[in-house]
Amino acid sequence: MVRALYGFPAPFPGFQHMHSFSSHARGLTRRRFVTSLGAGACLIALPQQAKAEGHASSGCLPAMPSNTWDLKVSRTHVSLDGKSMHAPSIGGTVPGPILRWKQGETVTLNVRNTLDETTSIHWHGIRVPSEMDGVPGLSFAGIPPGETFTYRFRLHQSGTYWYHSHSNMQEAMGLYGAIVIDPIRPDPNACDRDYVVFLGEWTDVMPHDIVSNLKMQDDYYVFRQRTAASFPKEAREAGSAMAALKNRLAWSRMNMAATDIADVSGAIYTYTLNGHAPDMNWNGLFRPGERVRLRFINGATMTLFDVRIPGLEMLVVQADGNDVEPVPVDEFRIGVAETYDVIVQPKEDRAYTIFAQSEDRTGFARGTLAPRAGMSGLIPPMDPRPVRTMVDMGMGDMKPGESMDHMSMSGMDMKGMDMGHMGHMAMPKMEVDDPGPPPLNVENQNVAMMPMDRTGSPGDGLENNGRRVLNYKQLRATRPGADPRPPSREIILHLTGNMERYIWGFNGRKFSESGPIKLKKGERVRFTLINDTMMEHPIHLHGLWSELENGQGDYRPYKHTIVSQPGSRMSYLVTADVPGMWAYHCHLLYHMDLGMFRTVLVS
Amino acid sequence: MKAALATALFLVGAGAAHAEDSPQYHAADAPVPGAVTHLGNIMPVMMDQSSWFHGILEQAEGRYAPSGTDFRWDGEVWYGTDYDRLWIKSEGTLEKGRLSDGQQDILYSRAISTYWNLQGGVRVDLDDGPTRTWGAFGIQGLALYQFEFQATGYVSDRGRFGARVEGSYDFLLTNRLILQPQAEFNLYTKSDPSRLAGAGLSDVDAGLRLRYELWRKFAPYVGVTYSGHLTQARRIARDQGEKPGSVRFSLGIRSWF
Numbered sequence: 001m002v003r004a005l006y007g008f009p010a011p012f013p014g015f016q017h018m019h020s021f022s023s024h025a026r027g028l029t030r031r032r033f034v035t036s037l038g039a040g041a042c043l044i045a046l047p048q049q050a051k052a053e054g055h056a057s058s059g060c061l062p063a064m065p066s067n068t069w070d071l072k073v074s075r076t077h078v079s080l081d082g083k084s085m086h087a088p089s090i091g092g093t094v095p096g097p098i099l100r101w102k103q104g105e106t107v108t109l110n111v112r113n114t115l116d117e118t119t120s121i122h123w124h125g126i127r128v129p130s131e132m133d134g135v136p137g138l139s140f141a142g143i144p145p146g147e148t149f150t151y152r153f154r155l156h157q158s159g160t161y162w163y164h165s166h167s168n169m170q171e172a173m174g175l176y177g178a179i180v181i182d183p184i185r186p187d188p189n190a191c192d193r194d195y196v197v198f199l200g201e202w203t204d205v206m207p208h209d210i211v212s213n214l215k216m217q218d219d220y221y222v223f224r225q226r227t228a229a230s231f232p233k234e235a236r237e238a239g240s241a242m243a244a245l246k247n248r249l250a251w252s253r254m255n256m257a258a259t260d261i262a263d264v265s266g267a268i269y270t271y272t273l274n275g276h277a278p279d280m281n282w283n284g285l286f287r288p289g290e291r292v293r294l295r296f297i298n299g300a301t302m303t304l305f306d307v308r309i310p311g312l313e314m315l316v317v318q319a320d321g322n323d324v325e326p327v328p329v330d331e332f333r334i335g336v337a338e339t340y341d342v343i344v345q346p347k348e349d350r351a352y353t354i355f356a357q358s359e360d361r362t363g364f365a366r367g368t369l370a371p372r373a374g375m376s377g378l379i380p381p382m383d384p385r386p387v388r389t390m391v392d393m394g395m396g397d398m399k400p401g402e403s404m405d406h407m408s409m410s411g412m413d414m415k416g417m418d419m420g421h422m423g424h425m426a427m428p429k430m431e432v433d434d435p436g437p438p439p440l441n442v443e444n445q446n447v448a449m450m451p452m453d454r455t456g457s458p459g460d461g462l463e464n465n466g467r468r469v470l471n472y473k474q475l476r477a478t479r480p481g482a483d484p485r486p487p488s489r490e491i492i493l494h495l496t497g498n499m500e501r502y503i504w505g506f507n508g509r510k511f512s513e514s515g516p517i518k519l520k521k522g523e524r525v526r527f528t529l530i531n532d533t534m535m536e537h538p539i540h541l542h543g544l545w546s547e548l549e550n551g552q553g554d555y556r557p558y559k560h561t562i563v564s565q566p567g568s569r570m571s572y573l574v575t576a577d578v579p580g581m582w583a584y585h586c587h588l589l590y591h592m593d594l595g596m597f598r599t600v601l602v603s
Numbered sequence: 604m605k606a607a608l609a610t611a612l613f614l615v616g617a618g619a620a621h622a623e624d625s626p627q628y629h630a631a632d633a634p635v636p637g638a639v640t641h642l643g644n645i646m647p648v649m650m651d652q653s654s655w656f657h658g659i660l661e662q663a664e665g666r667y668a669p670s671g672t673d674f675r676w677d678g679e680v681w682y683g684t685d686y687d688r689l690w691i692k693s694e695g696t697l698e699k700g701r702l703s704d705g706q707q708d709i710l711y712s713r714a715i716s717t718y719w720n721l722q723g724g725v726r727v728d729l730d731d732g733p734t735r736t737w738g739a740f741g742i743q744g745l746a747l748y749q750f751e752f753q754a755t756g757y758v759s760d761r762g763r764f765g766a767r768v769e770g771s772y773d774f775l776l777t778n779r780l781i782l783q784p785q786a787e788f789n790l791y792t793k794s795d796p797s798r799l800a801g802a803g804l805s806d807v808d809a810g811l812r813l814r815y816e817l818w819r820k821f822a823p824y825v826g827v828t829y830s831g832h833l834t835q836a837r838r839i840a841r842d843q844g845e846k847p848g849s850v851r852f853s854l855g856i857r858s859w860f
Contacts, residue, residue: 118645141643166647211650213819216657216859220819227775252748255718435630442686442714491631498717500745503651503685507630510651510685515635581639583647595651598632599639 057095057177057274059195059284065102065182071121073143073165074114078174081270081277083204087174088115088165094275095198095299096163096177103158103184109151111143118142118167121151122542122583123179124337125161125321125560128153130580130602133542135166138581138599142167158183159321160196160295160339161560169207172301172589176200180295181321188478189317191293191343195284199307199334199356199365200299201269202277207301210264211590214502221265224360224385225257255500256445258388260534261460263590264302266362271303273356273365281376282367288349292369293317295341298334301589304536304563305356305365306333306462307340310380312352312369314342316470320559325476332470333359333459335538335563337587340470344369353377359461359536361385386461392534392566394448430526431489438508438532443595444496448532451569455550459536459565472550472563472570480554481547483575487526490571491517495531495539495564495586495596503595504533504586510595517584517600519576528571531564537591538563541600542582547573561587576602656682657860661771661785662694662810664855666828673698673851675808675828677787681712688712690722690743695730696830703799704808704830705730706767708739708755719744726757732798736760741767749773764792765800779816785809794835799845801836814857826853 076092078085090096101107113119120142122134132153136142143149158181165175178196203210213220226234226248231241238244251258276282286292294314298305308314308331316327318341326343334340334356346352349371357364361382368377390396438444458469497504504510519525527546529539539546540561547556549571562572579602586596641647658680666673677694690712695705710724720743728735741755750772757765771785786809794801812826831848832840840847 135647137641137643137645137647139642141645168649208650212655212657215655216659217819223778225775225778227777229777249748255745255747255749433629433631434626435632436626436628440717442716445717493631500718501685501714505651506632509632509634511648512646512652513634514632515638517631518638581642585648590650593648593650595648597648597651599647601639 057093057098057196057198057276059098059197059274059282061098061180061194061196062100065100065105067101067105068108068110069099070110070112071096072112072114073119073121073175076174078202080202080272080275081279083202083270085173085204088119088170089174090121090177094174094176094202095200096175098178098180098196099163101155101179101181103155103181106152106154110148111151112148113143113145115170116145118144119165119170119175120167121163121175122166123151123161123163124540125339126153126179127156127543127545127578130543130578130582133580133582135542135583138583155181157181157321158187159318159323160297160341161321162198162297162299162337162339164299166583169589169593172207174202176299178295178297178299188323189293189341189343192290193284193286193292194295195292196274196295196297197284197354197367198272198274198297198299199303199305200272200275201264201301201303202272203268203270205268207590210268211502211594214263214590218263218499218502219257219260221263221267222257222259222261222360223265223267224261224362225259254393254446256393256534259385260388260499261360261386262303262358262362263535263588265360266358269303269358269363271300271305271356271358271363271365273354273367276367278364278366278379281374282354283373283375284354284367284369285373286346286369286371288347288371289345291343291345293341293343294354295339296334297339298336300336302336304333304335304359304459304538306331306359306383306459307354307356308332308467309344309352309354309369310378311348312344312346314344316340316342316474319475319557320561322558323478324557325478325555327470327474328468329470330467331458331462331465333462333563335536335561335587336589337538337540337561338559338563351375351377353379355380357382359386359459361461383461383465388460388534388566390567391452391454392460393446394451394530394532394567396450396452396567430487433489433491435492435494435507438494438496441508442501443498443503443505443510444508444532445498445500446496446532446534448530448567448569451530451532451567453570454565454568455548455570457565459563472548473552475548475550475557476552477555477557481556481558481573483524483573484554485524485575487524487573489523490526490528492528492530495529495533495537497533497535497591497596499533504591505595506598511597512595514598516581517598519574519600519602521576521579521602523576525574525576526571527574528569529562529564530569531566534566535588536563536565537596538587539585540587541574541584543578543580544574544576544582544600544602549573579603652684654682654684656680659857659859661857662812662855663858664824664826664828664853666830666851666853668849668851671699675830675853675855683712686714688720690724702730703732704806705732710739712743716744718746722755726755728798735795735798737765746770763795766790776813781814781816781822783810783812783814785812794839796839796843799832799836799840799843801832801834801839803835804833805836806830806832810853812853812855812857820859822857824855824857826855827851828853 455472660678737757769787810828814824
């Protein structure tokens with residue numbers, strides 16, 4: 001009915017089910033695998049309102065992995081929290097269907113485009129030949145309207161991943177979903193229950209309009225700025241009115257705002273969990289005492305989430321699809337495009353709230369682990385919003401208002417620190433691509449004078465909050481890295497931007513003014529990121545693993561997306577083992593599209 | 604003093620050492636024209652090359668006086684990319700059915716630094732007075748402490764010079780209630796009595812406006828404005844029986860798209 005109203009293209013021939021995907025491999029129809037879910041993996045009864053058309057993901061995995069999938073990309077009318085959009089999506093839902101695959105198998109994905117514009121699907125974090133990576137312009141020319149593209153590749157890996165469009169901001173409007181790949185070997189993290197928890201945002205404002213507004217006014221969506229009204233509180237916190245005033249003037253002098261946490265906020269976003277608005281209360285069922293695996297995926301456009309389940313310890317067992325030594329935490333920050341698998345064991349017969357507040361604390365996504373459907377747990381109040389400090393500006397531990405003398409002196413300390421950092425590698429002379437400090441120009445607003453190693457920090461707003469919060473240093477792979485070679489080359493990249501003009505890039509240049517980063521096939525390279533901006537940037541390298549150098553030696557974690565904290569310096573190793581053109585970018589989509597994007601050319 | 608000297612020596616030394624090292628900087632992503640052929644000629648990201656179109660009416664206000672209410676507008680529209688834009692600025696005052704102070708600029712704007720744009724083009728004084736045409740050249744941008752600033756120099760078709768300087772600042776009382784002091788000054792090298800312009804500092808138009816952003820793009824405001832002639836222009840105005848200046852209570856709407 002709704003479909004007809006909104007003039008949807010008719011379902012293509014052979015379309016039999018409510019959802020336009022089906023899995024052929026085992027002759028399993030949608031209906032059958034829904035009814036076969038009783039197998040214990042995922043008993044769930046959706047609350048009534050969650051059945052609304054367009055946005056319902058149970059978070060339940062398909063009962064069995066499949067090798068062949070027909071995926072139809074179409075426009076769907078989705079209405080959530082009073083915000084409607086004619087959203088591009090797969091199978092008529094946001095998020096799209098959970099794709100369950102099996103490691104070692106070859107999957108075939110027939111993606112049929114029924115939109116009136118080109119589309120594409122990128123398999124985020126999956127190691128594929130570059131022509132299967134789904135980035136228009138780099139992997140292929142995209143999927144034109146009315147055509148079907150068949151992706152086919154062998155799965156070398158297992159774990160939790162996701163997929164999304166890489167065309168025309170379709171991802172920001174809902175074209176995304178989860179991927180779960182079963183390992184060949186017995187899964188050490190197998191649990192009684194297994195849910196995907198897909199975090200995202202929903203808005204009825206078109207991506208182009210959001211960017212246009214930010215171009216005109218960079219704090220368009222920020223309504224938590226420092227004002228005359230908030231001054232007394234700041235003065236109390238700073239100890240005196242003078243200190244608070246000095247701090248304000250220091251920021252004002254730089255034409256920056258300490259309250260710049262997220263570019264797009266809860267002013268227009270409804271934060272979602274498996275496509276559910278907070279009041280729709282997604283439910284994941286458990287029996288007290290069961291072990292429950294939650295596969296967190298941040299599929300948002302612009303939002304980092306801080307996740308906790310009050311009353312439950314979370315055991316982090318996987319990051320970006322790769323198993324890590326279990327880390328017990330109370331909370332973790334998940335950058336855009338990252339995934340974390342956690343295991344919880346709720347023992348009491350009560351509801352537990354999954355609480356994922358946006359980094360800027362303008363809203364939260366929420367769901368409930370419940371022994372019976374429809375239950376609600378207590379929703380905790382949101383934490384105070386973080387305020388950026390001089391550390392985020394790359395000024396180290398300098399207090400605002402301190403003089404340049406101090407700065408050059410501590411600059412020396414930093415050099416010493418840096419030497420120590422490099423020293424322990426003691427390796428033959430390495431080729432270094434060092435662009436030098438970025439220029440202050442139209443496209444760059446700030447230079448981090450003393451970038452710090454922040455891998456031990458859980459992130460702005462989470463430090464010393466009284467909870468055990470995950471940090472990057474705690475991630476330790478369960479097996480040593482596959483490539484023991486030291487890097488033969490270091491590539492230093494500065495993350496830069498001009499908030500005022502809303503331009504983003506690397507090394508003070510946006511995408512259209514830059515060349516490709518060339519890697520020789522088989523080359524072992526260290527990427528070093530220096531973040532000169534005052535925001536987090538989740539940096540995603542397609543096609544190749546990013547092995548985070550977090551002090552875990554040979555057991556460094558393999559990631560596909562690494563959050564670079566403001567004012568920080570960090571590095572990771574890359575083996576360029578698959579040739580082709582790969583995308584390399586910030587996964588805050590508006591940063592990506594406004595220039596924080598590079599082509600990595602492996603040949 | 605000693606400490607300062609030591610610091611200075613240290614800095615010089617550090618500078619020299621720096622020069623000796625003379626690091627060879629090389630960016631891995633240095634621009635190499637034609638290094639990549641994009642499949643299907645599709646750029647993987649598009650918006651960094653986009654053009655944008657915006658306009659703002661900073662002032663659209665009635666200025667109340669017992670003798671009659673004036674209407675004043677001041678705004679601009681621009682279209683273009685991050686670096687190159689076309690600007691049209693417009694302002695004017697309608698009083699008793701007569702249009703005055705009508706300055707219209709068409710400018711090419713080029714981004715030259717983090718916060719500043721260079722602007723050049725043509726200004727036409729278009730109102731009920733005699734029409735004047737000027738070549739225009741100036742800067743526009745954000746000064747330190749988030750102070751909005753524009754300064755434009757003009758040369759007329761009759762070989763005269765002028766300048767316009769304007770600035771404003773937003774004080775956030777709350778996130779939606781904003782107090783904005785604003786001022787605009789015009790200067791000329793020679794008088795032009797038929798346009799009530801005097802040599803030197805000729806006129807000022809200033810206001811203190813309190814706006815409430817109902818939403819970002821629509822904010823009604825109340826304000827106190829002053830519009831007046833200064834120095835020589837003040838005498839010219841008096842001689843012609845015009846009021847040299849007046850403080851007004853003003854009501855208006857700031858809006859943009």
